[in-house]
Amino acid sequence: MATIRARKLADGTVSYTAQIRIKRDGVQVYQESQTFARKQAAHVWARKRETQLDEPGAIERASLKGATVKEMNVRYLVEVEKARPLGKTKRATLTAIGETYLGQLTDTDINTQRLVDFALWRMSKEGGGVQPQTAGNDLAHLGAVLAIAKDAWGYQVDSLAMGGARRVLRKLGYNLKSRERDRRPTLDELGRLLTHYQAMQARRATVTNMLKVVGFALFSTRRLDEITRIRWSDVDEDGQRVLVRDMKNPGQKIGNDVWCYVPDEAWQIIKTMPKVGDDIFPYSPESISTSWAKACKLLAIENLHFHDLRHEGVSRLFEMEWDIPRVASVSGHRDWNSMRRYTHLRGSGDRYLGWEWHEKILKAPVQLGAASMKWLNRRVLTR
Template sequence: MGTIIKRKRKDGSAAWLAQIAVRRAGKTVWRENRTFELRSTAAAWIEKREKDLAKPGALENLPIGETRRREVTLGDAIDKYVEDSAKAIGRTKAQVLKSIKEFDIANKLCAQIDSADIVAFAQEKLKTGVSPQTVANYLSHLSAVFTVAGPAWNYPLDERAMRNAMIVAKKLGLTQKSRHRDRRPTLDELDQLMAHFLDRSIRRPSSVPMHRVIAFAIFSTRRQEEITRITWADLDKDGKRVLVRDMKNPGEKIGNDVWCDLPDPALAIIEAMPKHASQIFPYSTDAISAAFTRATQLLGIENLRFHDLRHEGVSRLFEIGYNVPHAAAVSGHRSWTSLKRYTHLRQTGDKFADWTWNAEVTTRDPRQRMRRPSRPGSATRIRIKPVRRSG
């Protein structure tokens, strides 16, 4: 079914973009676009073209070559990129590409897109209230489409235009590199979270044991998605290491499987987990993220993200005396340069050495339960008491 979109030209006049898409077996097999001065003319063209394309053999006899490529929009190229990508596209990248299709640039023909159009898109995106760092991420994901479109499908997307636009966007301040976060949870904040989630786990045994997930994220330095992908088969208990699948890195994520060392506290948490599924932590990232966000809001803990637990974990490694290669073997950092910012920490020693939650997250005994202390001013420490069985 055809669609008509009203577009505003640079001179202020209006034009009508008519689009036709033919799908077979859930995939788009043909797209066509034309711009008209009048909406009625655009509607008439759609009606005629749809009748022509519905005739037997019409699609098979469509011209292949420059005429057909000239009709392709950036939105078509994005769809083609998503459909033809042999490797899975990450959730964030898929959401970004989908979002780009809501902007005017997606309706523009590939052959007509230049660096000025891409810069205009960056400016328009910045006006929606996002940060320059987010705009940089959008352009980065879009550049992947520009890189592939020409060599793979002969679509007339100018890769040089994208490179020039990214340079201009940076010079104009439309994009910026992501800032390093230095937010670390305090022991008091962690105690509040752990008590909250243990209480929830007692009341709702089927809920995600977030107190264990949080502790494992700190001691293992693993990212949220990495935690949910680890299977029992990936564990090398004797070698005190684990195979982290599809580890994030700037070049290649899918298939980037890396063996990482497991510090003793992280391994102890794994050994306390029940083997109910192939995954050690058989929970969805959405469930973990939602639970963590709701808890911080409920407890009044500001500006704390789940990923900050990884930062806490890596910082801890250096505080207890790890050198860069040893810390990288745990965190999985490919470049030691990114770890240098952790080497100048002032604090030394392991602040988790006497953390009373260690016993709770490393024991399988269901009778072990946390109790809040009644002594005033002792909220940063929780005493462990066994729950006696009646009878």
């Protein structure tokens, strides 16, 4: 039974503390208390809480030490990476969230209101002044953690909190969805980038061969992390296709292995890569991403992401009048709706027909350096 104790405060008012003590075999196994301004409220809480604690396993769950959001994020990063390497964006986002005030809150503190407040804070000057889409991405990455925290680790997380927060923010007028990009590189921009990489290769042959990587990304439509995961054992010579492991998908990623057709231009690039180790492109995705960003900055090419090469590659196939199933066999998309964002067409025909850089990419020598071999060895150890 709970006990209710009255306490007179300095201002003359009275507060009521409801205290619950549970004993088993004469030993106290649980204790909890709450203070209320009204005695009736204290009695109501005590009755309700005693009923909850009577449920099987309730005391054990209540006795668990709460975990902070930062601790849950760290655990998620460790556990998920055992299955496969995480993307740089997700890792950076969850790490950054852990360093904010939200990261210090415990699992039982997280509710719809707290998540809404966090998104609004992120969009404020104090929180970084980010766009609603960025705040939405923060919630999406955090949502992946909260979705498994209760069932996988027993943390007391409200499974409905994240959905409620996104619903409230939409009703407040915030569009949390990422804007669809329609940025495609021009032939001039690609020529400048490849000229830059060609000069880099001439100065130091063992650096990441960005000529091969950029060319393959463009003609194969593969994402950056997919390119660096394709193995020689994943190549189907007869079908001119490769097995793309853990392809990005809203409903499933890990284990979502998809066979994708490789267009002739990309297939020719594969044939020029040396068969050293398991991976066709034994380079670190972080190194490729960094190299791309530095080159664009140096050449004053604005707002061009490496992923825009996939956009360009898919749009090119539509401009060549490939039908939807045929394009999907290359890109790996499952439905037309998800492909729509990549079809910002610039006419018809293949503007890469006779493109001088394709031949230069094929002839570019490949020499793997210490960094590439280190990455290759690391990849082998994590499999």
